[in-house]
Amino acid sequence: MGGFEGGDEGGFWDEDAVANLIKEQHRKKKSQKRVSIETENSIYRIEDDPLLSIVPQTCRVFTIEGCEDISLEANAIYRAYKALMDYTCDSDIEEFFYNHKIVITDYNPDKNTQNFLLLVKELCNLALSNEELQQIQESVV
Numbered sequence: 001m002g003g004f005e006g007g008d009e010g011g012f013w014d015e016d017a018v019a020n021l022i023k024e025q026h027r028k029k030k031s032q033k034r035v036s037i038e039t040e041n042s043i044y045r046i047e048d049d050p051l052l053s054i055v056p057q058t059c060r061v062f063t064i065e066g067c068e069d070i071s072l073e074a075n076a077i078y079r080a081y082k083a084l085m086d087y088t089c090d091s092d093i094e095e096f097f098y099n100h101k102i103v104i105t106d107y108n109p110d111k112n113t114q115n116f117l118l119l120v121k122e123l124c125n126l127a128l129s130n131e132e133l134q135q136i137q138e139s140v141v
Helices: 015-031 076-088 091-096 109-123 130-140
Strands: 037-040 043-046 052-056 100-104
Touching (some): 037 109, 043 109, 076 091, 076 109, 076 130
Antiparallel strands (some): 043 052
């Protein structure tokens, strides 16, 4: 037990509780992926991943280019989009994708889905935690 010299003048600190609190704060900081969005000619992508981009284009439906050999319903990114819509009930997401499409240069369901969710969270100003995004990703991949 730690405390102040001179007795019970200000209370005591449980050293183990303080150490555990510091460990928990460091764990949370490490688990939060910092999103740095690169914009070039209004194309959005995560800086360290050129495999997935969000590109301006008027679309009638959610559009993914670069995965022609995978049906839309089987595509993990499309399933993440549907899960995100179901989870948030946010029509702004749907509206955003009437004016943007997804372009994939290399289909990697785990990485593409994670970066898709991070981009949409930032671009649509969604108030979702990283844990919520992880739950959505795990439900579709």
